[in-house]
Amino acid sequence: MEYVQTLIYGIVLGSIIAVAGMALSLSYGILRFANFAHGDLLTAGAYFGFVFFTLLGWPMYVAFPLAMAVTACLTLGIDRVLFQRLRQSTPVILLISSFGVALIVRAGVQLAFGPDTQVYARGIEFPMQVGGLRIKPTHLYIVGGAIAIVIGLHLFLRRTKVGKAMRAMSDNADLARISGIDTERVIAWTWLIGGAVAGASGVFLAMDTQLHPVMGFRLLLAIFAAAIFGGIGKPYGAILGGLIIGIAEEFSTFVISPAYKPAVAFAIMVLVLIFRPQGLLSGVKT
Amino acid sequence: MPLLEATALVGGYGGADILHGVSLTVDAGEIVVIIGPNGAGKSTALKAVFGLVRVRQGHVRFDGNEIANQRPDRIVRLGLCYVPQEKNVFAGLSVHENLEMGAFIRTDDIGSELARVYEIFPALNERRGTRAGDLSGGQRQMVAIGRALMLKPKVLLLDEPTAGLSPRMIELIFDRIKEINRLGIGVLMVEQNAKFALSFAHRGYVLAMGQNRFEDTGPNLLANREVAEMFLGG
Numbered sequence: 001m002e003y004v005q006t007l008i009y010g011i012v013l014g015s016i017i018a019v020a021g022m023a024l025s026l027s028y029g030i031l032r033f034a035n036f037a038h039g040d041l042l043t044a045g046a047y048f049g050f051v052f053f054t055l056l057g058w059p060m061y062v063a064f065p066l067a068m069a070v071t072a073c074l075t076l077g078i079d080r081v082l083f084q085r086l087r088q089s090t091p092v093i094l095l096i097s098s099f100g101v102a103l104i105v106r107a108g109v110q111l112a113f114g115p116d117t118q119v120y121a122r123g124i125e126f127p128m129q130v131g132g133l134r135i136k137p138t139h140l141y142i143v144g145g146a147i148a149i150v151i152g153l154h155l156f157l158r159r160t161k162v163g164k165a166m167r168a169m170s171d172n173a174d175l176a177r178i179s180g181i182d183t184e185r186v187i188a189w190t191w192l193i194g195g196a197v198a199g200a201s202g203v204f205l206a207m208d209t210q211l212h213p214v215m216g217f218r219l220l221l222a223i224f225a226a227a228i229f230g231g232i233g234k235p236y237g238a239i240l241g242g243l244i245i246g247i248a249e250e251f252s253t254f255v256i257s258p259a260y261k262p263a264v265a266f267a268i269m270v271l272v273l274i275f276r277p278q279g280l281l282s283g284v285k286t
Numbered sequence: 287m288p289l290l291e292a293t294a295l296v297g298g299y300g301g302a303d304i305l306h307g308v309s310l311t312v313d314a315g316e317i318v319v320i321i322g323p324n325g326a327g328k329s330t331a332l333k334a335v336f337g338l339v340r341v342r343q344g345h346v347r348f349d350g351n352e353i354a355n356q357r358p359d360r361i362v363r364l365g366l367c368y369v370p371q372e373k374n375v376f377a378g379l380s381v382h383e384n385l386e387m388g389a390f391i392r393t394d395d396i397g398s399e400l401a402r403v404y405e406i407f408p409a410l411n412e413r414r415g416t417r418a419g420d421l422s423g424g425q426r427q428m429v430a431i432g433r434a435l436m437l438k439p440k441v442l443l444l445d446e447p448t449a450g451l452s453p454r455m456i457e458l459i460f461d462r463i464k465e466i467n468r469l470g471i472g473v474l475m476v477e478q479n480a481k482f483a484l485s486f487a488h489r490g491y492v493l494a495m496g497q498n499r500f501e502d503t504g505p506n507l508l509a510n511r512e513v514a515e516m517f518l519g520g
Contacts, residue, residue: 161390164379168387171376178338178370179433180362181390 001132006250012139014246015146016204017219021226021238022153023197029170029233030190033094037078037101038198039220040109043213045071045199046206047109054120064145067203068196075195076188102217110213118211142204149200150239153193157235162189170233221262222249225269231279240281244268289314289472290366290441295334295344295354303342304330306496310474312441317463317473319504321480321517322493328476329371329445331493335474336368336443337361349440363391365440371449371476374430377419381410384418384429388436396436402469403432406462424455428462435466442466444475460486480518484508492517 024038048070052063078101086094127134157163165186169176177183205215226245230237245265252264272280288311298304308331312318320328333339335346337356346354348366358368367388376384385403389396404411407428413421418429427447434442447463448456456479464486467473477483484490484504492500492513500513507513 161386164383164386165390168376168379168383171378172373175370175373175376176387178336178358178362178368179388179390180359180437181387182359 003251005133006254007247008133008135008139010247010250011243012142012208012246013250014243015143016201016208016242017222017226017246018239018242019146019149019197019204020201020219020223021230021242022150022235023194023201024223025227025230025232025238026153026166026170026197026235027190027194028227029235030166030173030187031083031094032173033091033098034224034232035194036095036098036220037105038098038194038223039216039218040102040105041071041075041195041198042202042205042216042219043109044074044105044216045202046211046215047113047202048199049203049206050113050118050120050211054118060141064200064203068199071199071202072192072195075198076191079188079191106213106217113211113213115213120206120211138207142208145200145204149197153197153235156193162186166190166193218262221269222246222265225265225272228269229272229280231281234279234281237279237281241279288312289349290335290474291345291347292331292335293345293347295331295341295346297334297339297341297343298330299339304496305334305339307344307498308334308493308496309344309498310335310491312472312474314440315467315470315472316488317467317486318475319480319483319487319490320474320476320493321483321490321507322499323517326493327496328493330496332368332443332445332474332476336366338368359391362437362439365438366443367434367437367439367441368443369430369434369445369447371445371447375418375421375426375433377417379418380415381418381421381429382414384433385410385436388433392437399436399438403435406435406465407432424451424459427451427455427459431459431462431466435471439471441472441474444473446476446478448477448479456482481508 020042024035027035045067049063049067052058052066053060082097082101083094086097125136125138127136157167165181166189168181169183169186202216205219222245226241227238229241229244245268248268249261249264252261290312292308292310295305295308296303304327308327310331320331322328330339334341337353337358341354345352348364351364353361353364376387379387385400389399409425410428410432418426421429431447448459451459460482463473484507487504490502490504490507491498500507500510502510
């Protein structure tokens, strides 16, 4: 039973990593650089949720989509101010710039909300007892929300014109340009979707634990590990990668101190990079 | 005045020039073939027309517009579409999605173009849902040409459309190009199967060392002894 309980915690953490990893992988496929600011976009999203839900007292079903929308706008704004000017630069310049963005966003959060931890709601949340298992309502919200986002993203990529163009550009950017696809418009949509999903993962993360200015950055390693695990640039692979890393991190607490949880993600990432650098699902095309 | 007119193009990929004064014209509804030895600048000339190679000197005029060094999305809007030789399909997208992407800039109904492409290439109709990357080389070429047809082009630029295909498939692709041409679409193509291509082309250009060498009707070029000896393998 203890193992099943740990599996539940793993699935909750894994869902958060999976959704964040999906957004990271999607943006990598189109923008062709590893966005180190992705973790701090989670943080931003979590704190936007804090503003709407805790400070303004709006219900979560209002605060959550609003946090997603504002994070999306912030992400697009960062592109307009910075990344758009660097479109022709090499990936390493973009990567370093994204690191700068990460620091700026984190510092901004710290200036606005202080360096201390905060929570969405004070008080103890009583878990439901289901056949000897403890399940908190927030766990259900997180997993349910993650599933909804995965399905929504899937439908967006498969059914909408912009979504298909995003897959096309990820597949073959030169051909997309030759076909007359407005690549700047596709990039703008990529940032909006990536930012919204990052914001959602941030709110999930804050619901699961607590708010802190480095909360997203601490998870960045696991998010990258998930994206690489599934084959970076392939959003569907990151779902599996995220779940496996989340579950592996939780189960590692049986053997090693919980303080080393991030090391598990790191170890998995190193192993994948050594033995299967193209990602586990590279044979499966999206 | 020709529909497409490239005049004295000089340019290349940024280093040394590859084109040293290439001129080409395509009239509405014409099939024009560019042949020549390897390294003559055939594909480069085609790319220069489509804005993919920097044109340092010279002009490209299409349907009354100067298009040298223009962005592809502007050029395709004017009705000039390009099919590259390699990596010319979205491998991860289905056949149908590839065609839809060809019509990305259109906001009107694309149903009649889809129907037309499936009519020209019935093999694609049976494989609408198949990933383009899983198709045979010939079928991929059909998707690539079909994708370019989705914008109702006035002229199609084809870079070696039969490269690497079996003789039967080469015949089929050429047959389909003739069919597309019968719809009134002009075709400018670079082709290795020079004899075959010249046999049905209205006109042909022989390029060598980045310059025009010969220019004549298809049958005349085939009959030209010098061209035959130098470029058609006797």
